[in-house]
Amino acid sequence: MKTAQVIMATGANAAAQAVKYARVDVVPGYPITPQTSIMEYMASMVENDELNARFIPVEGEHSAMAAAVAASAAGARVFTATSSNGLLYMHEVLHMASGGRLPVVMCNVNRGIFAPWTLWSDHQDSMAQRDTGWIQYHCSSNQEVFNTILQAYRVAEQINIPIMVNFDGFAISHCLMPLTLPPQEDIDQFLPPHKPEWRLDPANPSSFSNVTMAAEYAPFRQMLSDDIIASIPLVKQAAQEYKEATGMWDGDTIDTYRLEDAEVVAFAINSMAAELKLSVDILREQGIKAGLLRPRLYLPFPAEDIIAALPQNAQVMVLDRNYNFGHPGGILASELKSVLFGRRNDITVKNRVMGIGGIDLTRRFMAAEIRAMMDE
Amino acid sequence: MLELRINGFGGQGSVTLAHLLAQAALENGEQGQALPFFGVERRGAPVRAAVRMSPTTIHAHSQCELPDYVVVMSEKLTQAALGEGIIETGTVIINAPQAVPIENHPTWQVDAEAIARQAGLFNADGPLINIPLFGAVCRVLNIPRNIMEQTIMNKWPGKNGERNLGPAGEAYNTVKQVNA
Amino acid sequence: MKSLTKAYRPISWPMLGAGGDTGSWRVHRPVVDVQKCTKCQFCWAYCPEAVIDRHEIIIDYRYCKGCGVCAVECPTGAISMEKEE
Structure with a gap:
């Protein structure tokens, strides 16, 4: 064999x-x-x-x-x-x-x-x-x-x-x-x-x-x-x-990291979501119960899996690497809010656009951004 | 996770050096990553590449902003390379006939250009300094010499690989810390 | 998946009479004057319902809807439109 x-x-x-x-x-x-x-x-x-x-x-x-x-x-x-x-x-x-x-x-x-x-x-x-x-x-x-x-x-x-x-x-x-x-x-x-x-x-x-x-x-x-x-x-x-x-597994519709007990959830796609695992570790060392939810499937948007995976009362920090023109933030945040509306009123969604045109998204930078978003 | 940044000029072989180091990590039983920064019209202009090594899966996909090691392909770039960031006690490896020790940073020197010239390793851009530098960096990172040689032979099987073993080995032996 | 049937995809198969009983619509019928016809095949090429035989220039009146395109396009005036009885 x-x-x-x-x-x-x-x-x-x-x-x-x-x-x-x-x-x-x-x-x-x-x-x-x-x-x-x-x-x-x-x-x-x-x-x-x-x-x-x-x-x-x-x-x-x-x-x-x-x-x-x-x-x-x-x-x-x-x-x-x-x-x-x-x-x-x-x-x-x-x-x-x-x-x-x-x-x-x-x-x-x-x-x-x-x-x-x-x-x-x-x-x-x-x-x-x-x-x-x-x-x-x-x-x-x-x-x-x-x-x-x-x-x-x-x-x-x-x-x-x-x-x-x-x-x-x-x-x-x-x-x-x-x-x-x-x-x-x-x-x-x-x-x-x-x-x-x-x-x-x-x-x-x-x-x-x-x-x-x-x-x-x-x-x-x-x-x-x-x-x-x-x-x-x-x-x-x-x-x-x-x-x-x-024997290989990358998640199905979603991929999660240290999510079960998370109070602060990073929400992002693509390579920045891999780097975010390290940001989550940094935040955890600082005493923040951070976790990651990465939609691997963006379309169809995996609504039910996201709703089921998000811990109670979590603050979700959506890090968008795109603009939702006509709205203040990015497209992922808009998709997430439409899914949560009326279903998970315990969840708070915050959003920042970053990494546009290849701006380097390092673990330290994204951890600092998430910290700053917590105070917003 | 070990992080290393290569600062050089386009054409000096920074990308190949990064690839060799990542491959050496794999041959050494670890995970390796080479992430060169690509731009436009970079030949002759400052370039950089990130290299990571880790016993476990590497999740980082950014350039190394605060690496543990900085490899300076040309001494002209030393200050610019340090200015891009390095951890407080990070190690610097410089290609130069002689190197001035950098305060607070273990500083290693290798004359990669002289070694390449002596071995007759040239292409249209000049001496192939990345081959001796690969040997030197392996030595500084404590990658065994046989792993270094195996990596070269896997990348260029046969005669082409063999031509590189001498200069890489010489740099492995002669790279020295100038502020031990 | 209820919609995973053959009909979910926009495909059609050409077949005789696929458009229904189009011959019943005919008010004027094209008639070919075999003396004037040069078998140039213009009528065959232009017929939107594909009811004209390419080689023998025979019209299939079961499906000819009487549009008259063939009579207009015929370069020798071999096709005339005659009122249906």
Whole structure:
């Protein structure tokens, strides 16, 4: 029996390794910093016959997603990746993937948005795609990127909804860390080949996304809305079965740290949430009962799991790496408040926006911010 | 968790040095992390990279603001590197023919450039100082010499790796603390 | 998951009569003058209901809705629209 192997890999390499393990068929790609290295890994894996897939270099991100949609409709398992303005350029076609109920899996390597230009991470790009009908995971480590991509294919192909796997540019994508690669046989068992119940096939002609009248259109949209929420148990099941197959666990819809008896709860996503574990330790040393709740699944927002996990009378400090324009704070805080309203009136929510455009979020800085928020 | 920051100029091999150190941590049975800071048009300009080593999972994903060790790739950067932050009694490792001891900080000196030149390790940018510096830093961090050599050979199997063993080993032996 | 049926995805399968009994709508019927017809296939290409045979230029009156597009597009004037009895 083969055993797992540990290599040193960047987050970008971790993503590419997962795509290889998923035995993806088609990879349309267009470079954009900091995502480019994923596509470089993909291109060389295809070139070296490590992955039996078709790599399609395209002339822009709109075309990358269009090619992904077409290949997925033809029954292929598809992967692509992008960042920042590249994701914004895909926006229209993202709706086509979700409305068309195509199980595309894409990595978005979080990067702030033009203008002015920035190369470094914040979460405005993925949050701006909140209403495109995609499921969104947000990862906090290289290993979680690898694990989540494989879980994402599992979930996407069960419910026919595309999934975006997000992680921070540079802090994850260019960070070299140990990566555990499970035996391929274990992954093959966890993620069987993609067998769509429908595909575009010249031998059995069908028409995809025809014009619909309101009476047909409205139910399609309702079903998409219902099924996105219905994906929550599938996300949990995928995490559980992945754990059984590989022994690895990053949380399912949420991930928590020292939360049970916490009076002050840090609430954040992505790599800053990993660093926050150290901030929690610092605060605990200072005598503050701190804890962490990280939504690993951002969309659908795991309302029930958050409501169940938050300790009584906790002060929740939402640290947003994005702006909710038109409101004073960030988007996560807004989502959390809408979930708690009328359900958990014992909870206090406070919010700060930080880390915009890659401002370094250190454990000491975030611990100090949380302390300051306690006095607000 | 041990934290280390490399301060250098773009082209001196700071990223590769960071990668080698993280890899050495793994070969040494620990967890390692290399997190270079990437910018735009950095060749010839000041750059930095974070390295962490720990027996347990590393959760930090920020640059090292207060590292335990600072590696100065060029002595011109010494003051700037210290200005970026180091813990009160943090160790400084400087590439220089001679180094002035830094008050309150254990200061180590290695002439990485001379070692690289003597070994004929060059590329278009000049001598490959990161290889001797890797040997020197391993010595300061008490990473066994065989782990240091194993890391080099895993990164560049065969002849390319072997060419680096001499200069890395020489730096491992000659790096010295100037304010013991 | 109640909505996980074949109908959750916007797919349609082309088949004869998929649009219903469209022939019953016809007020004027297109009639092909075989003497003038050059079999250029313009009518076949333009017909929105796909009821014209490509090679023999025979119109399927079960589903022709009588829109007259074929008569307008015919370059030799071989198709005339005649009032239904």
